[in-house]
Amino acid sequence: KNExxxxxxxxxxxxxxxxxxxxxxxxxxxxxxxxxxHPGGGIVSLFMLSSGKKKHGxxxxxxxxxxxxxxxxxxxxxxxxxxxxxxxxxxxxxLIFGTGTRxxxxx
Amino acid sequence: xxxxxxxxxxxxxxxGQSMTLQCAQDMNHEYMSWYRQDPGMGLRLxxxxxxxxxxxxxxxxxxYNVSRSTTEDFPLRLLSAAPSQTSVYFCASGRFRGGTxxxxxxxxxxxxV
Numbered sequence: 001k002n003e004x005x006x007x008x009x010x011x012x013x014x015x016x017x018x019x020x021x022x023x024x025x026x027x028x029x030x031x032x033x034x035x036x037x038h039p040g041g042g043i044v045s046l047f048m049l050s051s052g053k054k055k056h057g058x059x060x061x062x063x064x065x066x067x068x069x070x071x072x073x074x075x076x077x078x079x080x081x082x083x084x085x086x087x088x089x090x091x092x093x094x095l096i097f098g099t100g101t102r103x104x105x106x107x
Numbered sequence: 108x109x110x111x112x113x114x115x116x117x118x119x120x121x122x123g124q125s126m127t128l129q130c131a132q133d134m135n136h137e138y139m140s141w142y143r144q145d146p147g148m149g150l151r152l153x154x155x156x157x158x159x160x161x162x163x164x165x166x167x168x169x170x171y172n173v174s175r176s177t178t179e180d181f182p183l184r185l186l187s188a189a190p191s192q193t194s195v196y197f198c199a200s201g202r203f204r205g206g207t208x209x210x211x212x213x214x215x216x217x218x219x220v
Contacts, residue, residue: 002149033209043197043211086149088209093138093157094165095199095209099149 003027006087006098013105019074021101023087026068033095034061034072035086043086046072077105110134113198113212120188120219128183128215130198136210138201139181143167143194144214150197156181188219 140155152165198212
């Protein structure tokens with residue numbers, strides 16, 4: 001069993017829809033990252049969370065340390081949000097990654 | 108991804124050839140690491156370093172060597188390339204203790220034929 005599980009693996013949405021991507025982990029962590037990777041592109045860190053909630057534009061990330069769960073929400077989704085979203089946890093000096101959620105937003 | 112420079116972006120090797128992937132950062136981060144990304148498997152840690160002179164193995168270290176002679180540089184060496192090393196490689200840096208953002212290089216698409 002992977003230490004970091006993401007769901008769903010694939011997600012299709014219509015432009016304007018509210019999107020939720022979930023991440024559950026089974027290890028003790030010091031923080032959690034949400035990352036974005038466009039096709040053929042590099043990886044960009046969207047959020048780093050150790051507690052609570054963060055918001056950046058249409059993106060909202062939450063984390064519940066007790067339940068070992070985090071969610072990434074996208075409000076009013078847009079085709080340019082189409083990408084792979086990756087959850088990664090920091091365990092001591094290592095980043096452990098989920099396998100990613102592939103999001104496609106259609107106009 | 109300003110701050111982490113990874114080269115080359117693309118590389119084709121023949122089986123048995125050697126090469127070095129370069130990674131440099133100018134943010135004075137203690138932590139640097141190398142990952143490979145394969146379809147359906149996510150990013151897997153190859154080697155990492157928590158400071159100059161210190162390296163450690165990750166999940167998939169076989170076939171790869173690293174060194175960390177300076178804080179800025181963390182090269183990844185393939186001594187004898189194999190087709191199983193065909194992958195996309197990413198370098199990352201950060202200051203993880205206490206939690207901080209992670210910065211990634213642009214990736215290297217390596218094909219071993």
